[in-house]
Structures are given as structure tokens and as C-alpha cells.
Amino acid sequence: MSKPVLILGAGSDIARALGHELAAAGHDLYLAGRHPEELEKDARDLQLRYSINARGMFFDALDFDSHQTFYESLEPGPYGLVLAFGLLGEEDQARKTRKHWEKIIHTNYTGCISILTIAANHLEQAGEGFILGISSVAGDRGRKANYVYGSAKAGLSTFLSGLRNRLHSKGVRVITVKPGFVRTRMTRDMDLPARLTASPEQAARDIFKAIIKQKEIVYTRWMWRWIMLVIKCIPERVFKRMSI
Amino acid sequence: MLLSNWNNYPRIEAKLEDLRTEGQALQMLEMNRYCIPRGLGRSYGDCSMNRFVISTPKFCRFISMDSNRGILECEAGASLEHILRVIIPRGWFLPVTPGTSHVTLGGAIASDVHGKNHHLHGAFGSHVLDLRLLTPRGDILNCSRDKDHDIFEAVCGGMGLLGLILSARIRLVPLESVFIRQKTLPAKDLDELMGFFQEYQAGTYSVAWMDCLQKGKKLGRGLFMLGEHCRAGEAPHAELLPPATGGARLPFTPPCRALTNPGIKAFNSLYYTLNSRRKGRSVTDLKSFFYPLDGLRDWNQLYGPQGFLQYQFVLPRCSSGAGLQKILQHIHSFGLHPYLAVLKLLGPGQGPLSFPMPGYTLALDFPIRAGLFSLLNTLDRVVLNLGGRIYLAKDARMQKDMLWQGYPRIKEFLNLKKRLDPENKLSSLQSRRLGICQNPY
Known part of the structure; x- marks a missing residue:
């Protein structure tokens, strides 16, 4: 196998598009997620199109106990890891039921820490490779519309930043991706402004470029870096009154 | 969202849902009373349009x-x-x-x-x-x-x-090769053009471009193009690489029709003259031979926001010559000229609603403007009287009888429809216009 990449949450729209980019570049792939039968079909598709090896497999981010065994079952061990699972959830429900906010936090944060810790230790030993986490611009500042999700993504971004600091000297790169609006299943019921919205394919190209060009933090589409810069600069005194 | 197919007519408010897996397909059919599958929207009309559309391009493994x-x-x-x-x-x-x-x-x-x-x-x-x-x-x-x-x-x-x-x-x-051996023959009128189809029937690929702005003696003048795949040793050696993807885009969407009669007339004359002089053989790649228009990804916008219609009919071989003459004359008498015209000889067809039949097919691109619909209604009568028919994938406006008389095996199709889809769950604007499905919009 040549430099295999593990994609977690491989059924998501961004991950599927990224799978094509990685496969076209010749990487073998482990496609992991909660619907292995569909992922197996994706794997077959990528094998046929790009003459690489690919496998679909079961992975549940919330089943922390399974993570160690899952990761160690990968033979050969991954050269890179793409963390693409996430749950937007519903803020309304998160205010009312503990089960719902727990699920948001565990999917977007705790589950990530669990699997990334294991992967980081392995890659550190290998002395090469990369970890790419898909966080969100929502983690850059808490907004009333999705602050449970946003706080979990903020935690993930901070974790990735620390991991980057730790692994830099070990030859392992850590990339944080912060998508703005992307037209995916997650956002299909939202009315998104076309100019600021990326297609999953566009987002995947940006992400793939970030891997190639050794970037640390990527926003997709690019303007989100500047939008978020402005949003982050607004004083809390003013921000608390705003509705954005 | 506002939905239209490639010719931007008609345009309706519709909801598109992306199909990704087989499981979803069944759910979509169960959830929606009426719907229709749609691929990349390259048909010219309302055949894959409905208020609810199952969009398939993401279901592509x-x-x-x-x-x-x-x-x-x-x-x-x-x-x-x-x-x-x-x-x-x-x-x-x-x-x-x-x-x-x-x-x-x-x-x-x-x-x-x-x-x-x-x-x-x-x-x-x-x-x-x-x-x-x-x-x-x-x-x-x-x-x-x-x-x-x-x-x-x-x-x-x-x-x-x-x-x-x-x-x-x-x-x-x-x-064996990514090249096509192409031969271009100028024809000074319709007879000569049809003669070439007759003469080169054994050729693999043949098609003709017609200059529809010519009248009288030059009626139906055009360029006949013939193509054969190059064998391995015959063309410049090149790896078997797929055609480059992408293609240019218009820098902006024209707010009105960018193509005009004088413009097209000048272009046609130039195109004809250049190709007649250059006549003969050339070697070309697959993309320029098969997909010349894919090079400009949104060429349909050149027709402006009101869109265009492609009128494609086929006439039985025996009545093709006279029929084509008649149709070109009608077009001239209405003074509405198609901007692109492509002629092709077809062989026998297959299914009950499949378009081809042995004879000549002509595809005409018209910008939508006043009088076009009555011209096309007139052409419909000619086509029907000569035993021809219209291509359903290119139809946005014909009346029921064009389907019922043009496609004699329609009953067979309706029996199957009744058997497989008694509630007419799958229906499009076109299927209702043509009376295949009677359910409301």
C-alpha cells in the first residue's frame, strides 16, 4: 500500500470529495464510518477510478472503548488521518435535553480526542505523516445560533493546535480546517449565501491543497479567514447585542 | 430553487433532492406524491422537471x-x-x-x-x-x-x-488511439449534403452542419463531416489519456441574447468558406470531434435569459428530401432562423418511446422570440404528415397528437406504465403535457 490515509466520517460529503482527491494522488484509503456497506461501495468506486486500494470499515466516534482496537487493526498503519465526522445538532434541542448536547459534545469533541490521541501516539512513533481535523468557523466565536456545537469545535481547534505544537519536532504535520458554509447534507435545509458557500468538491480541493502545501490552518472558502478575523475583533460588549 | 434544463425554458420553482444511495431512492419515492429523476439537466425542455426532482449526479459510483x-x-x-x-x-x-x-x-x-x-x-x-x-x-x-x-x-x-x-x-x-481521422466535405445544397450521407454510409461517424440562413439555390448548404478512429500506428503517438476536463466559462451571464442574426450569418459564411477551402482530411482529438461545445461550459447562456428551443425531428428516409426542403422553406417564410442546424442519418430504433427511426434527423436551435411557437406548430404538421416525429428529450412545447401519432407504440408504453406505476408517481411536466400522466401538477 502506498501512504494509506484513514478517513473517519468518510460518508460525509466533504470526506467523499476529499477521498477522490487523495485517491487521484495515489493514496490508498481506509474509509471508516457508521455505514460500512455504503463505504465499501465508495471504496470499490475509488479503486476502479484511480487504481488504488481502498476499504470500507465500521467506526463509531461515540464508542470510545473501540477506538484503540480499531486503530490497531489497520494494517499497514495509516500515514495520514482525516477526521471528518461531526454533528451540527439543533440548538433548541440542546437547550432542553441533556442527551442532545452530550451527543454534540461527544461527536465533535470527546470522540475526536479519543481517536486522535491514539493516532498521534502511533504517528509520533512512525516519525512521519499527518493529521487533518475538520473543525469549523463556528469554533472561532460563540454565537447564539450554535454555541454548543461551536464550543466543541473550539475545543477541537485548540486540541489540534496543541497537537501541532507537540508533533512538529517529530515530523508529523497537523492541519486544522475551518470550513465556513458548505453545501452538504448537514446544511441542506439552510438558506446559504451563494458567494460565501463552497461545494463539497471545492472544499475538498482547498483541503487537499493544504495537505500538499504544508499549511497549518485553512479556511474554506478563503474569505472566511478575513470574515472571522473581523468577527473575532468585535468587542464582546458589542457582540452580545448582535444577531449574526 | 428556480429550475430549468439546458435551454432555460421553461423555468419553474422546484425542489431538488440529491440522491446518494439506493436506500434513499426508495424513501424519496415513498415520501413524494409526484417526482421525476433528473441527471445533469442537459435535455432541452421539461422532460426531467417537476415540482419535486430526484437529482442523480451524486449517485455516481x-x-x-x-x-x-x-x-x-x-x-x-x-x-x-x-x-x-x-x-x-x-x-x-x-x-x-x-x-x-x-x-x-x-x-x-x-x-x-x-x-x-x-x-x-x-x-x-x-x-x-x-x-x-x-x-x-x-x-x-x-x-x-x-x-x-x-x-x-x-x-x-x-x-x-x-x-x-x-x-x-x-x-x-x-x-487504439485518442485521435480521429476527419474528413470535411462542403455541400453546396441540400441534395449534395444528403448525397454524402448516402455515399458514406459505411463510415463510422458522420454528421453535417447546415447553414440555415441560405435560401434559393443554396438552400441547405453545409459541411459534411466524416470521422474514423485512428489505428494505433496511424496517428501521432500519444498515450491514451482522457480529454482534458474543464473548459472556459463566460466571464459573466449576458443579460440579453448575445447571438444575433447578422452575427450568425457572418459566422456561418466564414465557417463555410474556411472549411470549404481547407477541405479534406485532418486528424483531430476525441474532445474536439465529439464534444466541441463542451469547451465553452455555459454556451447556453449566449441565448440570453429568455432561453432557446431545440427542435429535433426525424423524417422517414423516403420522405426526407422533400420534407427537409419544405421545412427549410417554412423557416424562411417565417423569417425566424435557427442559429445552429445539425443533420444526421439515423438507422432503425428500438423501444416504444425511443426517438430514432431510419431517416434523416435535423436539430435546429432557435432563440425564443415572438412567432417561434407558431412556426414550430407549423413544422409539427409537416413532420407528422410525413410520418416523422420529435425527439422527446428536446421537446418543451409540442401537443399531444405529436406523441400519439408520432410514436405508434405509445400504447405498449402506457400499458407498462399502468403496470409499474399505476398511481403515476413518476411524472414530469412533459408527461402531463403529452397526456402520458393525467395527475395534477
């Missing part, structure tokens, strides 16, 4: 490929462009391809598209080995020429009305 025998199986949303990208490097090509690669496999089957080789190799459906069809009742039928052959035949050209095509296996043809 390759399932299997037998590189020794040239058999490919894909999910229905796979585009021909993607298929070519995979099969050309392995030494295979599509047995039939329409004038754009931006169509899906499912769409190519549902419209039973034809190419420049129809007179020899038939339409797309002739090369489908089998297909899996999800019927509105929730059954998945595996149909082929041996199993449920009546359904199989009717699905090819069936405009997505009998069920949702989930996947299909097609037979490919071997490819």
Missing part, C-alpha cells in the same frame, strides 16, 4: 469494470465525462456518445441518446447489457434483453417514467 471484455457497470448518476476518464486510459471508448459528455448514464438511457454513428451502431440503449430499475412500488427489477425485455426496451427512451434507473452495465468498444 463505479461498480465494476471488466477491462478484458470491456464491460462497465456504474450507478446511474455517473457522467459520461467521468466514465471516459476511467475507460480511455484502459483502452476503451463509449459505443455511442451524444454531443456532450455532460450527461449521466441514467439520462443517456432514459433518453436513448444517439451519436454520429447511429446509422451503424444504434442508440445508447443498444449497448446496455442490463440495468437495475427501482419501480415506484418499491421493487428492484434486473432487466435485460432476456429478462423483462419489454420493460428493458421501454426504459431505454422511457424518459424516466417507468422507474428510477439505479445502475446499468454497458458494453464498451476498444480504442
Whole structure:
């Protein structure tokens, strides 16, 4: 196998598009997620199109106990890891039921820490490779519309930043991706402004470029870096009154 | 969202839902009272339009490929462009391809598209080995020429009305080179043009471009183009690489029609003169031969926001000559000129709603403007009286009788429709306009 990449949450729209980019570049792939039968079909598709090896497999981010065994079952061990699972959830429900906010936090944060810790230790030993986490611009500042999700993504971004600091000297790169609006299943019921919205394919190209060009933090589409810069600069005194 | 197909007419408010997996397909059929599958929207009209649309381009995985025998199986949303990208490097090509690669496999089957080789190799459906069809009742039928052959035949050209095509296996043809040997012959009038089709019937690919702005003696003048695949040693040596994808885009959407009569007239004359002088043989690549217009990705916008109509009919061979003359004369008397006209000799057709029949087909692109619809109604009468018919994938406006008289096997189709989809769950604007489905919008 040549430099295999593990994609977690491989059924998501961004991950599927990224799978094509990685496969076209010749990487073998482990496609992991909660619907292995569909992922197996994706794997077959990528094998046929790009003459690489690919496998679909079961992975549940919330089943922390399974993570160690899952990761160690990968033979050969991954050269890179793409963390693409996430749950937007519903803020309304998160205010009312503990089960719902727990699920948001565990999917977007705790589950990530669990699997990334294991992967980081392995890659550190290998002395090469990369970890790419898909966080969100929502983690850059808490907004009333999705602050449970946003706080979990903020935690993930901070974790990735620390991991980057730790692994830099070990030859392992850590990339944080912060998508703005992307037209995916997650956002299909939202009315998104076309100019600021990326297609999953566009987002995947940006992400793939970030891997190639050794970037640390990527926003997709690019303007989100500047939008978020402005949003982050607004004083809390003013921000608390705003509705954005 | 506001939905229209390639010709931007008609335009309706519709909800598109992306299909990704087979499981979703059944859910969508169950959840919605009326819906229609749609691929890349390259038809010219309202055939894949409805208030609710099952959009298939994300349902596009390759399932299997037998590189020794040239058999490919894909999910229905796979585009021909993607298929070519995979099969050309392995030494295979599509047995039939329409004038754009931006169509899906499912769409190519549902419209039973034809190419420049129809007179020899038939339409797309002739090369489908089998297909899996999800019927509105929730059954998945595996149909082929041996199993449920009546359904199989009717699905090819069936405009997505009998069920949702989930996947299909097609037979490919071997490819030795990415080049085409092309021969261009100028014809000074319609007779000469048709004569070339007659003379070069054994040629693999043949098509003619017609300058419809010429009258009198020059009526129907045009360029006849013939193409053959180069053999391995014949053309400049090049790896079997798929055509480059992409293509230019217009820098902005023109707010009005960018193509005008004088512009087209000048272009046509120049095009004809240059090609007549240069006449003879040349070697060209697959993309410029098969998909010249794919180079400008949004050329449909040149017709402006009001859109355009493509009128494509076929006339039986015996009445083609006189019929084409008559049609060109009607066009001149109305003073509404098509901006693009393509003539092609077709061979026999297959399914009940499949378009081809032995004879000449002419495709005419008209900008939409006052008087066009009455011109086309007049042309309809000529076509019908001569025993011809109109291509359903290019139709946005014809009346019921054009279908009922032009397609004599329509009853067969309706019987199958009743059997597979008694509630008319799968229906399009077109199917209601033509009386195939009677349910409300």
C-alpha cells in the first residue's frame, strides 16, 4: 500500500470529495464510518477510478472503548488521518435535553480526542505523516445560533493546535480546517449565501491543497479567514447585542 | 430553487433532492406524491422537471469494470465525462456518445441518446447489457434483453417514467488511439449534403452542419463531416489519456441574447468558406470531434435569459428530401432562423418511446422570440404528415397528437406504465403535457 490515509466520517460529503482527491494522488484509503456497506461501495468506486486500494470499515466516534482496537487493526498503519465526522445538532434541542448536547459534545469533541490521541501516539512513533481535523468557523466565536456545537469545535481547534505544537519536532504535520458554509447534507435545509458557500468538491480541493502545501490552518472558502478575523475583533460588549 | 434544463425554458420553482444511495431512492419515492429523476439537466425542455426532482449526479459510483471484455457497470448518476476518464486510459471508448459528455448514464438511457454513428451502431440503449430499475412500488427489477425485455426496451427512451434507473452495465468498444481521422466535405445544397450521407454510409461517424440562413439555390448548404478512429500506428503517438476536463466559462451571464442574426450569418459564411477551402482530411482529438461545445461550459447562456428551443425531428428516409426542403422553406417564410442546424442519418430504433427511426434527423436551435411557437406548430404538421416525429428529450412545447401519432407504440408504453406505476408517481411536466400522466401538477 502506498501512504494509506484513514478517513473517519468518510460518508460525509466533504470526506467523499476529499477521498477522490487523495485517491487521484495515489493514496490508498481506509474509509471508516457508521455505514460500512455504503463505504465499501465508495471504496470499490475509488479503486476502479484511480487504481488504488481502498476499504470500507465500521467506526463509531461515540464508542470510545473501540477506538484503540480499531486503530490497531489497520494494517499497514495509516500515514495520514482525516477526521471528518461531526454533528451540527439543533440548538433548541440542546437547550432542553441533556442527551442532545452530550451527543454534540461527544461527536465533535470527546470522540475526536479519543481517536486522535491514539493516532498521534502511533504517528509520533512512525516519525512521519499527518493529521487533518475538520473543525469549523463556528469554533472561532460563540454565537447564539450554535454555541454548543461551536464550543466543541473550539475545543477541537485548540486540541489540534496543541497537537501541532507537540508533533512538529517529530515530523508529523497537523492541519486544522475551518470550513465556513458548505453545501452538504448537514446544511441542506439552510438558506446559504451563494458567494460565501463552497461545494463539497471545492472544499475538498482547498483541503487537499493544504495537505500538499504544508499549511497549518485553512479556511474554506478563503474569505472566511478575513470574515472571522473581523468577527473575532468585535468587542464582546458589542457582540452580545448582535444577531449574526 | 428556480429550475430549468439546458435551454432555460421553461423555468419553474422546484425542489431538488440529491440522491446518494439506493436506500434513499426508495424513501424519496415513498415520501413524494409526484417526482421525476433528473441527471445533469442537459435535455432541452421539461422532460426531467417537476415540482419535486430526484437529482442523480451524486449517485455516481463505479461498480465494476471488466477491462478484458470491456464491460462497465456504474450507478446511474455517473457522467459520461467521468466514465471516459476511467475507460480511455484502459483502452476503451463509449459505443455511442451524444454531443456532450455532460450527461449521466441514467439520462443517456432514459433518453436513448444517439451519436454520429447511429446509422451503424444504434442508440445508447443498444449497448446496455442490463440495468437495475427501482419501480415506484418499491421493487428492484434486473432487466435485460432476456429478462423483462419489454420493460428493458421501454426504459431505454422511457424518459424516466417507468422507474428510477439505479445502475446499468454497458458494453464498451476498444480504442487504439485518442485521435480521429476527419474528413470535411462542403455541400453546396441540400441534395449534395444528403448525397454524402448516402455515399458514406459505411463510415463510422458522420454528421453535417447546415447553414440555415441560405435560401434559393443554396438552400441547405453545409459541411459534411466524416470521422474514423485512428489505428494505433496511424496517428501521432500519444498515450491514451482522457480529454482534458474543464473548459472556459463566460466571464459573466449576458443579460440579453448575445447571438444575433447578422452575427450568425457572418459566422456561418466564414465557417463555410474556411472549411470549404481547407477541405479534406485532418486528424483531430476525441474532445474536439465529439464534444466541441463542451469547451465553452455555459454556451447556453449566449441565448440570453429568455432561453432557446431545440427542435429535433426525424423524417422517414423516403420522405426526407422533400420534407427537409419544405421545412427549410417554412423557416424562411417565417423569417425566424435557427442559429445552429445539425443533420444526421439515423438507422432503425428500438423501444416504444425511443426517438430514432431510419431517416434523416435535423436539430435546429432557435432563440425564443415572438412567432417561434407558431412556426414550430407549423413544422409539427409537416413532420407528422410525413410520418416523422420529435425527439422527446428536446421537446418543451409540442401537443399531444405529436406523441400519439408520432410514436405508434405509445400504447405498449402506457400499458407498462399502468403496470409499474399505476398511481403515476413518476411524472414530469412533459408527461402531463403529452397526456402520458393525467395527475395534477
